Amino acid sequence: MANIELEKASHLIPEFRYREDGMNVTRGSVWSGPGCHEGCGVLIYTDDDGKLIKVEGDPENPFNKGRLCSRCLALHEVVNSPERLRHPMKRAREDRGKDKWERITWDEAFDIIYERFSDIKERYGAEAIACCFGTGRDIVPWIYRLAYTIGTPNTIFTMSGMSCYLTRVLGCIASTGCFWVGDYSQQFLRRYEDPRWKRPDTIVVWGNNPLVANADGMYGHWAVDCMKLGSKIIAVDPRVTWLAAKAEVHLAIRPGTDGALAIAMLNYIISNDLYDHDFVDKWCYGFNELAEHVKDFTLEKAEEITYIPKEKIAKAALMIAESEGSILQWGVAFDMTKEALPASQAAFAIFVITGQIDRPGGMVMPTEILRFVGGWGYEELILGKHQDMIDKRIGMHEYGLLNAGIMACSTDRWIEQMETGEPYKMAGIWIQTTNFLACTSPDPKRTLAACNKMEFIAAVDMFMTPTIMALADVVLPVSAFTEKVGLRVGDGFQRCETINRASDPGDTRSDVEINMTLGKRFDPEAWPWERTEDVFSAVIKDCGGIDMTYEDFQELAPGYQPFEYYRYESGKLRADGLPGFNTRTGRIELWSTYYSSVGLEPLPYFEEPIPGPVSTPELLEEYPLILTTGARSWFFFHSEHRMIDSLRSRHPWPRIQMNPKTAEINGVSDGDWVWVENHRGRCKRKVEITPIIDPRIVMADHGWWLPEEPGDFDEGLFGLWDMDINNLLKWQAGRAGVGSNYKTMLCKIYKAEPGDEHNTWTREEAYSYVPREDD
Amino acid sequence: MTKGLLIDYTWCTGCHACETACKRELGLPREQFGIKLAEYIWPMDEGKDFAHTDNWQYTYFPMPLDACDLCEERTAKGKLPSCVHHCQANCLFYGEIEDLMERFLEHPRQSLFHL
Structure with missing residues (x-):
């Protein structure tokens, strides 16, 4: 060692x-x-x-x-909180959706779960059980190990197209050999005082509001620390966030057109000879093909697509090219559009050809203890003990990209498979730290109906949620972080x-304790720890x-x-010790050999979001507004915290933000309740009038449910159907199996009338639900 | 020996951490605050469309209120007031007024508070 x-x-x-x-x-x-x-x-x-x-x-x-x-x-x-789940509970399958929980002991809970999953294994095979997890929780390695112990390869991140983070991670691993994060000196004990570090000249905050979101291990206010040290901000955001208002240049982009902006910037940088020749010559593969591919994508064309004035695009591109250290501070806006992979590919390429890779104040590769996105235990348990499962991972044959370095399945195919039983039957779900009906799942009625077909569902959470109330047969109460021991491997x-x-x-x-205890029932050798x-x-x-x-x-x-920069020069990025990157060509692949080998376009392209003002102009008359969703709140982590009074009281209701002009045209005032509706469904939001958003675009909060309302299915399932913005969304992954349209929709808004409060859906309707025809 | 609070609001991002830290420290009920953000956001480029608007008045100001005792109990034990300790943007400073005055005069658009 x-x-x-x-x-x-x-x-x-x-x-x-x-x-x-x-x-x-x-x-x-x-x-x-x-x-x-x-x-x-x-x-x-x-x-x-x-x-x-x-x-x-x-x-x-x-x-x-x-x-x-x-x-x-x-x-x-x-x-x-008095609302917390404090003891394991069970209820009969026919009582799903009813508040008929009965307290049981941990032993009884584990007995039931072990017996029911074992029964499913015996009748259909272990692959009929899916293990589902959410985001930002200490769960990924442990739930993968539990799944592999049970013998199933099916671990599910409950979003269409796994469109949060994994899209960018996969794309980067496939074309550069690893994932890169912005260098805010977080790898150094002495932080900004470490002499090896240099503050970034520019921080390109793109599709991310890090001050609120704090995503991906980046403490958002590091960006503010760097601004005080002299870093300039370039913001790409449909809204004027605080960072956008303080930025050197703000590109107020139409949601879902980030790929077009990135490709136009690539063209501008290449055709004006602003790229880093030395880095490109030595360390990049496919530059000439990229240059040829993007050459017709002019700033004029980008302006028409993205709504961003071309002078601003040119200014931003020039600033990045001239930076000695530029950070791409990107976020889920990349993942939450259907063709997420090529959009991320194009944006990252800007930072590659301008030489921002593995340099101080640029993009660096994190040191890790465990690469958690790859799970834990696959080799030992699936390759070692359950070889018959190697080919059973959902979506792996259809989407070759899923074999590039993460082990999650195609969530979209999982939904279909629960509905159709093809290519094999699904029968059980283990839900741990995800409230997908209220948060991550598009078309939650379809999701609920598909999951409800499963014979047995067990769930783990801190609080009762709409997902657990609607679906689970057994629920286990999990500890908060102050109540457990853990290791931060995120x-x-x-x-x-x-x-x-x-x-x-x-x-x-704790989550891991639950997984270990249950895992030992299936295979004590797989969890040889006390x-x-x-x-x-x-x-x-x-x-x-x-x-x-x-x-x-x-x-x-x-x-x-220990941390060093420029590891590609010293041979420390590759297992064979040769200089270069951990790709087939040893270079960063601007023309991706991996994408090509799995039947994907090797070069980045832009595709209009569907629906949208360009792709579906026929919908504009009825649904004239562009809808983006999911801007984060200071007070909540996604669908959590709605029952915490001091937080909820400061963001009491789900908002829809709109420009004063939009409010005027639609005849609504600040504080009005409105329905937000498209051809797929509707939900309620409270109007917040603000100048920070383009009059053509509205932004609706995500993750809402009302823990204070009745939980019984027939009484509204904690207000879920009224509050869930995902009623307007559809399960649909991009060509690569990753990415989905969460942030790029069309909608209309109109006042909610009194008495029109409950957008309910009864148990009977749920049981007889037939997925709607595709649109 | 007057202690005070310097508010360098140019950097205040409106994160509300000061409010929440203060509420817990003073045990205030839901409607009450010891420090509260004021906010003013408006485009300053008259007559320009949204895409061409570059100048914004985009200001948050953490406003100490009557309940603020500059965390007497904490500071007596050598700790910082809870809002200063937790301010994510590092735009709140606690100390002797004379020392804060130096920082206050370094650049404009700050505010100085004492009891």
Whole structure:
């Protein structure tokens, strides 16, 4: 085992547990639930009974330096909430959708789940069971290992086209050999003071509002830190966010046209000879083909498509090209359009041909302990014990891209397969940390009806959700992060952070503990550990190659792994030790040999979003507004936190943001309830009039349900059908199997009349639901 | 020896962390705040369409209210006020007025608060 030297943060008080003013303080990291993409350093204050008093930011942690967002600052309300699930419960399958839960013991719960899944395995094969997970939770490695222990290769990220993050990750792995993140000095203990680091000249905030979203291991306010040091912002966003307002140039883009903008910028940079010749000559494959391919994509053409004045596009392209260090701070707007893959490919290529790769203040490859997107245990358990499952992963034959380095299945094909039983029958679902009916799933009625056909469904969560109320037969209560031990192995740089138990979990258990206990029933050899701490010690040694235990990490955390820039020059990116990138050609592939080998276009292209003002002009008369969804709230993590009073009271209802002109034309006022409707469905939103959005575009919140409303299916399922913006969306993946139109729709709005409150859907209707014809 | 709060609101991103930190520290009910964001957002380019609008008045201002005691209990123990400690944009500073005054005069558009 390589002896990796970890650089250790210093603490005034060396122990990670200490007393202060009659309280117990536990130092550690955040992860999860509630969900979060980060892992900030925190100080957790508890009383002698193990009750959580408060969470504060840890000023000594280089990641957040004491800062915290509202969700952690209100964490005591989440953890101590009377609404939390506290004990395992079961109900009869015929009572799905009814509040007829019966408390049971953990032993009984595991007995039922083991028996029912074993029965399904026996009758249809283990592949008939799918294990579903959501985003921003400490779950991916553990749920994959549980699935592989049961013997199924079917792990499902519950979005159409897996259109959050995985699209960009897959595209980058396939064409550059790894995923890249912006260099905000997060890999260095001394952060901005480290002499190796250089502040980026430009930060291109594209399809992302990092201050609110904090996605992918990037603490959003690092962008503000860098602005204070002199970094300039280029913002690509349909809305004027704070960063866009302070940007050197703001490109107010029409949703879903990012690919067109990126291709035009490539053409501008190439045809004006602004690219980095040395980097392109030495380290890129297919530059001439790319140049030829994009040469007719003029700024004029881009202006017509994207709504962005061509002078602004030129200015932004020039600024990136002239930067010694430019970050592509990209977000889900790339993933949440149907042809996400070529759009991401084009945007990333801008940063490749301008030489921003693996340089200070540019795009860098994160050091990791475990590449969590690849899951954990595939080789040992599927290749080692369940070889008959290798070819059964849903979507892997149809979508070759799914074999590029992640192990998730095609979610769209999973939905179809539950409906049709082709190519094989599905019969069970394990749902852990996802509330997909309220959050990630398009066309939730179709999803519900498809899932409802399953013989047995078990779920794990902190709170009752519409998804669990509608579908689950057994539900298990999961611990919050202050109630468990954990290891932060998520997005971005992994900094040897531990999550340390501080408060009393009561009768809840942690996600990994649940997976280990259930996993042992199926195959004790696959989980040869007593405690969850031992699981993490195994990950640290076997995956991280670090000769330390979990307990060592607790003392050390956070610890920083060695980091170097320009690793492609020193041969440290490839297993064979040769210089270059970890691709077939050893270069960054602007013309992708991988895409070509799986039947995809090797060069980036732009396709109009469907529906849209250009692709479906016939819909414009009835649905004249462009609808984008999913801008994040300061107070919620996706569909969570709606029952937390101090947070909910500051974002009490789902909004639809629109320009004053749009409101005037549609005869609505600020605060009005309106229906947002398209040819597929409708939902309610409260009007927020704001000048920050183009009069042609409206933005609707996502993830809404009303925990205060009745949960019974026939009484509205926590208001789900009224509140779910995904009623307007459709299951549809891009050509590569990734990407889907979450942010690029058409709609109309009209006032909701009194008495028109309940857009209900009864159990009877759900059971007899037939998916609508495609449109 | 007067302590104060310097608000460098140019950098305030409107993240509301100060509000939430303060509410917990003072144990305030849902409607009450010890510090509250004021907000003004408006395009300043008269007569230009949305795509060509570049100049925005886009300002958040964290406004200390009557409930603010500059976290007397915390600061007595050598800690920062909870809003300053947790401010994500690092735009709030606590200290002796004389020391804050130096920073205050370094650049315009800041505000100084004391009790």
